[in-house]
Amino acid sequence: xxxxxxxxxxxxxxxxxxxxxxxxxxxxxxxxxxxxxxxxxxxxxxxxxxxxxxxxxxxxxxxxxxxxxxxxxxxxxxxxxxxxxxxxxxxxxxxxxxxxxxxxxxxxxxxxxxxxxxxxxxxxxxxxxxxxxxxxxxxxxxxxxxxxxxxxxxxxxxxxxxxxxxxxxxxxxxxxxxxxxxxxxxxxxxxxxxxxxxxxxxxxxxxxxxxxxxxxxxxxxxxxxxxxxxxxxxxxxxxxxxxxxxxxxxxxxxxxxxxxxxxxxxxxxxxxxxxxxxxxxxxxxxxxxxxxxxxxxxxxxxxxxxxxxxxxxxxxxxxxxxxxxxxxxxxxxxxxxxxxxxxxxxxxxxxxxxxxxxxxxxxxxxxxxxxxxxxxxxxxxxxxxxxxx
Ligand SMILES: *[C@@H]1O[C@H](CO)[C@@H](O)[C@H](O)[C@H]1NC(C)=O
Ligand SMILES: *[C@@H]1O[C@H](CO)[C@@H](O)[C@H](O)[C@H]1NC(C)=O
Ligand SMILES: *[C@@H]1O[C@H](CO)[C@@H](O)[C@H](O)[C@H]1NC(C)=O
Numbered sequence: 454x455x456x457x458x459x460x461x462x463x464x465x466x467x468x469x470x471x472x473x474x475x476x477x478x479x480x481x482x483x484x485x486x487x488x489x490x491x492x493x494x495x496x497x498x499x500x501x502x503x504x505x506x507x508x509x510x511x512x513x514x515x516x517x518x519x520x521x522x523x524x525x526x527x528x529x530x531x532x533x534x535x536x537x538x539x540x541x542x543x544x545x546x547x548x549x550x551x552x553x554x555x556x557x558x559x560x561x562x563x564x565x566x567x568x569x570x571x572x573x574x575x576x577x578x579x580x581x582x583x584x585x586x587x588x589x590x591x592x593x594x595x596x597x598x599x600x601x602x603x604x605x606x607x608x609x610x611x612x613x614x615x616x617x618x619x620x621x622x623x624x625x626x627x628x629x630x631x632x633x634x635x636x637x638x639x640x641x642x643x644x645x646x647x648x649x650x651x652x653x654x655x656x657x658x659x660x661x662x663x664x665x666x667x668x669x670x671x672x673x674x675x676x677x678x679x680x681x682x683x684x685x686x687x688x689x690x691x692x693x694x695x696x697x698x699x700x701x702x703x704x705x706x707x708x709x710x711x712x713x714x715x716x717x718x719x720x721x722x723x724x725x726x727x728x729x730x731x732x733x734x735x736x737x738x739x740x741x742x743x744x745x746x747x748x749x750x751x752x753x754x755x756x757x758x759x760x761x762x763x764x765x766x767x768x769x770x771x772x773x774x775x776x777x778x779x780x781x782x783x784x785x786x787x788x789x790x791x792x793x794x795x796x797x798x799x800x801x802x803x804x805x806x807x808x809x810x811x812x813x814x815x816x817x818x819x820x821x822x823x824x825x826x827x828x829x830x831x832x833x834x835x836x837x838x839x840x841x842x
Contacts, residue, residue, distance in 0.1 A: 484839035486543050486627040488562035488618045492592045493631035495525045495568030497532040500550035502568040510781035512794045516813050527800040528813025534820035541824040551595050559617050565592035571635045572657045593664045600671055623672045631679040641694050647709045654717050658724045669732045675839040676737045680718040682746040685710030688764050688772035688808035704751040705762050718743055736841045741828040745819050758804050765803035766794035780807035
């Protein structure tokens with residue numbers, strides 16, 4: 454009798470704990486993303502532009518990799534912290550650039566981002582305007598090709614099985630995006646007014662929406678989407694575009710350009726809301742990187758940084774930036790040839806690396822703010838980004 458009772462009790466406890474365990478698991482268990490596929494511009498390029506058009510030059514990469522590593526920074530980018538490094542990261546190896554023919558291992562994903570990429574294809578060459586031919590639609594063609602051909606090649610077995618993701622990984626992967634900044638600057642550099650730039654933002658976001666849907670049709674379900682940063686705080690914009698004193702905000706940034714970035718972000722957020730309706734089984738996380746970067750720049754000292762509006766690896770002028778003498782180029786000072794960036798002694802306390810991109814220290818700081826979902830809609834951590842809210 455006693456024995457029976459014990460069995461019954463144990464059974465009840467077991468069922469109860471099983472139930473609560475599965476409920477907990479549903480709400481909190483990490484997604485265990487087996488792979489990550491990234492689309493974007495230089496903010497997340499881990500070697501794409503370098504593979505196609507020549508390596509990024511020293512001193513890029515000096516702080517972490519100790520040599521140029523296809524990244525426009527002294528070290529790692531936000532995407533590098535997303536895939537691996539901290540306990541909150543996804544625990545995967547650094548992403549190989551899809552375009553990198555040598556030494557790539559795509560088992561855990563591929564990176565389609567290249568520096569200078571836009572959402573809207575530009576009608577100029579890289580050499581004319583500095584914008585990459587690998588616009589978002591081209592990155593999608595490459596992904597589509599990768600998806601299909603990787604499976605044919607993987608089926609040959611042997612080493613190919615240890616270089617390419619399996620079919621199921623495309624469903625379970627995290628798809629990340631950081632693109633749009635260059636769509637805005639493309640107009641500014643053609644001397645368009647901010648109103649003219651604003652006018653084509655809806656077209657850019659329509660094209661963005663199409664690509665997310667195409668990836669969904671290819672099996673993608675989890676999307677992690679960064680909005681665009683405060684481009685009006687970057688030396689390459691402030692130095693190149695005419696700004697009147699009245700347009701400078703209290704931090705020292707060019708307000709009209711940040712206003713357009715925020716308009717882009719508002720429309721991006723609406724686009725994500727629409728995509729949630731259109732794609733019933735997708736989990737879409739919108740990440741407000743703008744606020745994080747603006748907070749970092751406007752309260753640099755509080756966060757342990759100095760000279761928030763100056764490039765570390767640059768030369769001359771108010772922002773230590775000159776577009777004709779970029780980071781790593783050679784210039785003559787007092788008859789002596791020097792490399793631009795030699796004077797950048799302590800990138801770990803600087804925010805801006807080369808007038809356009811962020812330092813590794815700033816990228817790590819941004820990652821630390823966004824990883825737990827504090828700036829996300831819905832507010833879920835990176836590791837849970839497969840869960841629909
Ligand atoms: C490029 O040209 C095409 C065809 O004229 C046009 O539809 C498109 O908007 C242009 N792209 C940009 C970024 O201006
Ligand atoms: C590629 O990377 C994966 C994961 O790190 C590893 O298991 C695999 O052996 C690597 N492939 C080759 C050919 O080294
Ligand atoms: C933009 O304006 C500047 C200054 O007036 C001029 O030097 C430059 O050539 C213009 N750029 C384009 C693409 O029209």
